[in-house]
Structure formats: C-alpha cells, structure tokens
Amino acid sequence: MRLDGKELLRTEDICLTFHPEDGIPVKAADHVSITIHEGETFGLVGESGSGKSTLARILTHIHQPDSGKVYFEGKDVTNLKGKALRESRRAIQMVFQDPSSAFNPKERIADIICEPLMNFGLIASKDIDKKAAEMLKKVDLPEDFINRYPSELSGGQRQRIAIARALVLKPKLIICDEATSALDMSVQKTIIELLSRLQKETGVAYLFICHDLALANLFCDTIAVMKKGVIHETIHDLNEAKAPYSRKLLACTFTIREGKNKVFPESLFA
Numbered sequence: 001m002r003l004d005g006k007e008l009l010r011t012e013d014i015c016l017t018f019h020p021e022d023g024i025p026v027k028a029a030d031h032v033s034i035t036i037h038e039g040e041t042f043g044l045v046g047e048s049g050s051g052k053s054t055l056a057r058i059l060t061h062i063h064q065p066d067s068g069k070v071y072f073e074g075k076d077v078t079n080l081k082g083k084a085l086r087e088s089r090r091a092i093q094m095v096f097q098d099p100s101s102a103f104n105p106k107e108r109i110a111d112i113i114c115e116p117l118m119n120f121g122l123i124a125s126k127d128i129d130k131k132a133a134e135m136l137k138k139v140d141l142p143e144d145f146i147n148r149y150p151s152e153l154s155g156g157q158r159q160r161i162a163i164a165r166a167l168v169l170k171p172k173l174i175i176c177d178e179a180t181s182a183l184d185m186s187v188q189k190t191i192i193e194l195l196s197r198l199q200k201e202t203g204v205a206y207l208f209i210c211h212d213l214a215l216a217n218l219f220c221d222t223i224a225v226m227k228k229g230v231i232h233e234t235i236h237d238l239n240e241a242k243a244p245y246s247r248k249l250l251a252c253t254f255t256i257r258e259g260k261n262k263v264f265p266e267s268l269f270a
C-alpha cells in the first residue's frame with residue numbers, strides 16, 4: 001500500500017450512456033474523473049447498478065466512452081486500436097467474482113494460468129508447466145495443481161488461480177471486480193492477505209470494486225463512492241465521508257455490535 005507512487009491511470013470526465021432498445025437511456029458513467037497511482041489500492045464502492053463495472057470495462061477497452069479521456073502512464077489510451085490496443089491490454093488485467101466463468105472447464109490449470117502468455121505469443125508449449133508451477137507457488141497453491149481441472153478446486157483455490165493468471169503478464173494494474181464477494185469470510189481474508197503480499201512483492205496497483213464498505217475501507221488506500229454513474233466523493237477513510245450519499249451508504253452497513261434492532265435509513269434510491 002502506498003500513496004506516494006507516480007500517477008498510473010487517470011480518467012478525465014468519462015461519460016457513457018447506454019441506449020437499450022426497449023428502455024430509457026442509462027448514464028452509466030457521468031463525468032468520471034479518477035486517478036490511480038502506482039502500487040495503490042483504489043476502491044470503487046456504490047450500490048448495484050451505479051456504474052462500477054462499466055468503468056472497469058472502459059478501462060479495459062471493452063466499452064468506448066462517449067466522451068472524456070483515459071490516460072495510462074501519462075499516455076492518452078482512450079482510442080487505441082490494433083497493436084497499441086493489444087499492448088495496452090497487457091498492462092491491465094482483471095479478476096472477477098466468479099473465476100469459473102472465465103475458465104475453460106476442459107483446460108488444465110497450467111494452461112489456464114499461462115493462457116495470457118500464449119495469447120501474446122510469449123511462451124513455448126514446453127515451458128508452460130514450469131511457468132504455471134512458479135505462479136502456483138506465488139499464490140500459495142501446490143505445484144502439482146498444474147494437472148488439475150477447475151472443477152477439482154474450491155472457490156478460494158479457483159480465485160487464487162485467477163490471480164495467478166492475472167499476474168502472469170506482470171500487469172501494472174489489476175482490476176478486482178467483486179473478486180472476494182462470493183467467498184466465505186475466512187477465505188476472503190486469506191485472498192485479501194494474498195493480494196496485499198503480492199502488491200508488496202510486485203508493486204502492482206489494484207482497482208478494487210466492492211460492495212463491502214468495511215472491507216474496502218480496510219484494504220484500500222483511496223475510495224471513490226459512486227452512484228448512478230457519478231463519483232460523489234473520493235476519500236482515504238470512509239469514516240471521514242462527507243457526501244450525503246456516502247453517509248447513507250455507510251448507514252446501511254450491518255455490524256454485529258449494533259445488536260438485533262437496527263433501524264434502516266431512508267431508501268438509498270430516494
């Protein structure tokens with residue numbers, strides 16, 4: 001965790017409106033400006049549908065914004081095409097909530113981990129098992145997992161495989177989109193500890209998209225609070241949140257210390 005790193009990624013006034021065929025337009029990104037520094041963990045919180053994944057998809061070039069700019073290491077990468085786009089995709093990797101959906105169930109773990117290297121033509125077939133074993137070690141899994149299949153692993157182990165695969169290209173930024181949300185509390189803790197350790201070892205930055213405000217506050221150096229495509233506040237500690245929406249969101253968090261008669265605040269959607 002560090003806040004003194006150089007600027008790694010910056011968005012400037014990013015806007016994107018979806019136009020579903022049978023509905024009203026949805027402003028999923030409304031003048032979004034964020035800055036992520038090298039080695040930083042940047043949290044993105046907000047209710048479901050607030051535009052968190054859309055922003056992730058813009059940063060990974062899955063969606064093109066209607067307007068605004070994305071800068072990576074100081075370069076404008078908003079409209080990259082061809083080879084430049086491919087190269088840029090190496091630097092930002094993603095880890096999703098359900099890694100199984102991104103894994104081919106018929107592929108060995110070794111091939112799953114090394115797939116990004118294969119896609120970029122960066123590894124020979126004969127080196128795959130060795131590289132995969134090295135990556136398994138990094139994420140605290142036994143090296144003989146190379147010959148297993150995804151269905152033979154637990155959810156937490158599969159998430160470690162997803163992290164190993166995200167790391168194999170040595171990215172500068174990993175976007176964790178609800179990466180720990182489907183895991184039980186104890187496994188979630190070990191994955192967070194793993195992400196922390198890997199960050200110390202590699203200097204990778206994280207964009208950590210999360211519904212759990214307590215976890216985001218604990219793990220993230222900086223947190224942006226998003227609602228309906230708008231960033232309402234960017235702060236380092238949610239306890240110091242000032243924006244009315246952030247306060248409402250915080251008031252909705254459960255804590256076991258409050259006992260059994262918690263009164264919910266007025267609707268977030270008002």
Ligand SMILES: Nc1ncnc2c1ncn2[C@@H]1O[C@H](COP(=O)(O)OP(=O)(O)OP(=O)(O)O)[C@@H](O)[C@H]1O
Nearest residue numbers: 018019020026028047048049050051052053054055
């Ligand atoms: N491809 C699309 N076409 C039309 N509308 C979309 C598309 N993708 C997202 N949206 C809409 O944009 C808004 C933001 O969605 P997004 O998935 O970014 O939210 P989110 O904050 O990531 O939600 P969650 O926390 O539930 O994953 C939602 O209203 C969603 O329905």
